Amino acid sequence: MSDYLRLAMIMPFILNSFLETSSLKENESRSILRRIQESRINMAKNVIIACWVYVAKTMRMVFESKFTLDSYDELQKCLEEEMKILPKVFPEFANLPNLHINIHLLVHAITYGTLINTQVGIKEMVHRIFKAMVPRTNCKNVELDLLKRYTTLFAIRHLVDGGADQRLSQPCRGFATMSSNFRNLLTNWYITEDKVSNEQEPEENEEAISSPVDFITNIILKRSLSRQDRENIMKNLPNFKSELLLSFMDIGQKSALIYSQMG
Numbered sequence: 001m002s003d004y005l006r007l008a009m010i011m012p013f014i015l016n017s018f019l020e021t022s023s024l025k026e027n028e029s030r031s032i033l034r035r036i037q038e039s040r041i042n043m044a045k046n047v048i049i050a051c052w053v054y055v056a057k058t059m060r061m062v063f064e065s066k067f068t069l070d071s072y073d074e075l076q077k078c079l080e081e082e083m084k085i086l087p088k089v090f091p092e093f094a095n096l097p098n099l100h101i102n103i104h105l106l107v108h109a110i111t112y113g114t115l116i117n118t119q120v121g122i123k124e125m126v127h128r129i130f131k132a133m134v135p136r137t138n139c140k141n142v143e144l145d146l147l148k149r150y151t152t153l154f155a156i157r158h159l160v161d162g163g164a165d166q167r168l169s170q171p172c173r174g175f176a177t178m179s180s181n182f183r184n185l186l187t188n189w190y191i192t193e194d195k196v197s198n199e200q201e202p203e204e205n206e207e208a209i210s211s212p213v214d215f216i217t218n219i220i221l222k223r224s225l226s227r228q229d230r231e232n233i234m235k236n237l238p239n240f241k242s243e244l245l246l247s248f249m250d251i252g253q254k255s256a257l258i259y260s261q262m263g
Contacts, residue, residue, distance in 0.1 A: 008059045011052045021045050035088045051089040058082045062105065062115050076106050 021029070021042050029044040036047055058078040064071060079102055087094040109115050225233075234240060 005059050005063050008056045012049055012056055015049045015052060019045055048089055051085045054082045054085055065114060067109060067114055072110060
């Protein structure tokens with residue numbers, strides 16, 4: 001059992017036995033009473049003890065080795081009650097990242113079964129998933145690589161879904177009008193770490209590709225498309241240039257249109 005869990009479990013009993021109203025500073029007691037909207041002075045002591053009771057219940061659920069469907073509901077209830085009472089007793093906790101992380105504990109518990117590593121096998125299984133996402137994890141910032149991966153995937157999903165996002169007040173309307181063939185542009189595309197420096201000279205068999213924007217550089221084509229391949233692609237995407245026009249206009253890069261005659 002964790003030392004933190006032991007301390008949290010006995011803290012309500014310690015406070016209930018020894019904490020007195022006279023032990024609290026008067027200004028702190030009045031601040032607590034104001035936050036809980038009470039006038040009786042003994043309620044300050046009671047809410048402090050109640051706060052530690054909810055902390056103990058929540059920590060007991062967090063360190064459970066087995067979860068059922070009812071356990072997930074109980075964990076959610078404990079987390080919600082803890083989130084409500086902690087800022088009332090400790091207002092400086094309101095903006096702490098640790099308190100915000102508690103919101104995600106329920107999702108983690110449902111995803112991985114528990115919130116603790118009960119076996120080495122579970123840990124190795126999760127590590128294998130991360131290994132598949134980010135190769136060569138030794139001496140690397142794995143969290144940053146995973147963040148880049150998920151950010152890229154969510155950005156692509158946002159564009160394919162028509163720019164619909166409830167968190168944004170102005171959706172990207174241009175992508176919503178594009179053909180469903182736009183999804184073919186994302187097939188077999190992936191992002192890798194840049195292996196070539198911008199200062200390196202291109203090889204003789206590589207063509208220099210210019211970018212219409214400053215933030216996209218060092219574009220390299222590994223294999224040139226034949227004329228027949230290009231014609232076949234255009235047959236499958238009859239409105240490609242028109243849709244590309246809409247996308248460039250939507251992102252405000254009209255200067256890029258001079259590189260191709262629009263049909």
